[in-house]
Amino acid sequence: MKYKPLFTNKESKALDSLTIKELGFQEQTLMGMAALSVFHANEDLWKTAESIWILSGSGGNGGDGYALAHTLFQEGYNVRCFSTSPNKNEAGKFYESLVSKTLGTIGTMEDFYKEWEEAEEDSVLLVDALLGTGFQDSLSKELKELIDTVNDSDVFFYRLSLDTASGWNPYLLGEKTQESQSFVFADSIEELGTRKWENIGFIYEKDSIIPRYYESIGFPVHSHLNNATFSNRYYLEPDPESAISIIKRKNKDHKYSAGSALFYGGSDGMEGAILLSEQAFARLGGGISKIFSPSMNIASLVFKEDLSKMVKTSSLAETLNDPFLKKTKTLVLGPGLTQYPNDLSGWEVPEGLRLVLDAGAIPTKGIPLPKGNEILLTPHVGELNRMTGIPHHSVQAAYDTLIKYCPQNNVYVLLKSFVSLLVCPNGFSYVWESPNPKLATMGTGDLLSGILARYLSLDLSIEEAVPLALSLLDHSKQVEEPYPSAHQILKSLVELV
Template sequence: MQKILSGSDVKLLDSLFIAQEGISSWALMERAATAFVDWFILHYKESNHVTVVCGTGNNGGDGLAIARLLFQRGFLPEVFIVGQEPNGTTDFKLNLERLPDGIAFKWLKDQAEMVIGGDVVIDAVFGVGINRPVAGVYASVICRLNESGKPIVSVDLPSGLPSDELIIGEAIRATHTVTFQFPKRSLLLPEHAEYSGVVAVVSIGMDAFDFSCFESELYYLQGCDIPSLHKVFHRFSHKGSFGRFLLIGGSMGKMGAVALGGKAALRTGSGLVTVCVPSCGILPLQSLLPEVMVEACNSDLEVSLPLPAFDRYSAIAIGPGMGIGLGAAQVLEAVLGGFSGAIVLDADAINLLALHPRLKTYLRGKVITPHLVEFERLVGTCEHHLERMSRAREFAVQYGCVVVLKGANSVISLPDGRQVVNSSGTHYMATAGSGDVLTGMIGSLLGQGYCADHAALCGVFHHGLAGELASESKRRGMIASDLVEAIPSTFLRLGIA
């Protein structure tokens, strides 16, 4: 998996990579500009007239190189430069010298001198090096660009946005941010959504570079990471080989959560799926899911004791639609204390952990999948997402469990202190039942014999990819059952047998 480095480490990374490859810093800049232009042409091929706004640092050098490459491919770029010419970096000055005669450029002393004629703006004023709020002409130029109404594509980071911390002051509100090799930490924060826009990560050839000399414990999960995490089955594998999975949950009016989780488990490859629900759920579940077996507890309204014998199952998921009454708490404790196999806890099971803190002592080796509100019920209110991520790491290490903090970029915190940020998914997944689908997927993989780490990583990535695939035709109309039906396509997309 690709490490996510701090902004302060990026300069060192560039130096080490340049030395290893035996290339110049200008050549690395050319790689970055080429990767950006390839992405830009794919997404903005109809935007012939482009306004490129540059600073005088290396991000500005990227912008000048991008303008040159776009010009060579038939675009009509105009360039504005903010700053003083003598202050430019070496590579900025070199790219300025190489700017073709056919590209008009202007030095800006005031934002009033900037007339934005392009169909789209490329923002290359500041990169990862900024460590203070923008001021003066830079702030006025950024405000002018934000007020222009034009689509803005930022190079590496929206200008004014710090690489690792929360924003203070003004920054570009980008439509897209094209960042190099790995997303900068601040692009992953929900507080920065209005600035980062849609984030694209493009490679600049560092994929095989050894990042072990950097101390970051933050990683980026991509499709290329997933196949090696999957188990391999053969033609003599039978339904028992693919796991016997038990899903416990449901209550009057909330059987849909269990139905979604059960079907997701089947679509993820479980050989045998059993759901344990109150007796009122037998008929709807047998009708909705003829492939699952149903175990009913004594209660008509909610899950309660006694439970089916645990020794028949290789993994258990508990929580969706279960409720948080006394009976549900007794069921959760019985599962945590009486089942030695793999367990994933979601929804009301997590709410019960918050209500009964002593149950946290059972969490070693388990997977929990809270959304942001459920997580704060566990650990207390967090001021921002950076604090939330920090507490998730502490929780995973303290209790020896895997914490899947669900969100636009779900963060998987592992017991060894590593945190993995997921790259797949779409905002169209913000729909009721999406989390129940994820529970079924992770539980299915646990039942198939995956370790907790791999089950969480594969489950989260496939879940997000299913959302992407389903949303291609459904968009805002996508519902959780569309996710379930797209799960098999994720295996095909990733080339997994």
């Protein structure tokens, strides 16, 4: 599995300073390297534009814009540069002066509006170099007007932002601020030097994560990872090949070595949820499993489909004393439960047993969690809010809550959303940014619980199992049906393995 370090704005600034002060890089050199990286990464894009306009602010981000303008001009592109105000950054001043000499002029905001009014529809590629990742203040009236113009105009057929979309701040997202917050609606973002934590979840169209591309410019992102410059946040990239190969049964496997798991859930009328979880586990190669449920109908429902299954109507207390629990490595608890089981509060999880808590087993704030070293909770956003008593409108806000919650309760939490977040009790966290609208259907959470159980039953750690399960489930994007059911998704995954 590929893990890419994610840096906060503060950490990125610290790395920038370290690169200049301790490693001896000149900021002017880094700015030039950033411009060259962006230029070469987008050579096909530049060719599509009749004209390229660069909006440069007064800081380092504006300096990157000037450096890019110089490079584009020297390579023969029709480029115009507009400035909100003179650059205050020393390296930025150098490139601002260079652009004045090479392009002949840098336009003011008055020039920008005048030329914008005369420009033809879809004729301009706009580069946003207004505000860097360090900008945290509210926008001035002038900047808000400029950004709103950029967003609403049909003159600009593409908007590329350097490092971050100007004005974007995930911490301002909320029910009242989401619509009123002004930021550039970038078509893509070029992250320079470090991958940015605050950019995670950048979205302005429903169900659409805007593409971000990372350009290395020499920052020591691996040789200087320490507590001062890095907080152990990682970006997960899908690994579909490993997800499939690991889950396949080996020739020498027997029913226990192939993986064993116990499932408890399915209140009256909700039995399908726990059955789907167990079915995912079994059909993806699990060797042996047993289903427990408070429902009196569970046995007839199971045996109607498969007489070889083990199933029992039981309370959770009886389930936790069943001999099968001592033989298995994985317990999935909660799919289809309509009420949190009191016997779970404070339960001492046996050593070596991995516990997955989903749906009805996600506790409300104030209810004691079970105690153990390998407990994974899998809430969606609403369940996370109920579990912590705090509303969350961004993955960054969820992280701020969970980075305290997980060590305090010695649990792992996988937040399921269009951006998924795994936070571990040791302080490590992993982001999965792969929106999949085909999973927005009833039963896919139950499916994920069963897939997680399959990987965990193979003696994998929670940190290893979660990205593999997400990678496997990501294959559902290939299902031909536009709105597949959970059973159709499972069928497609079974065909892969």
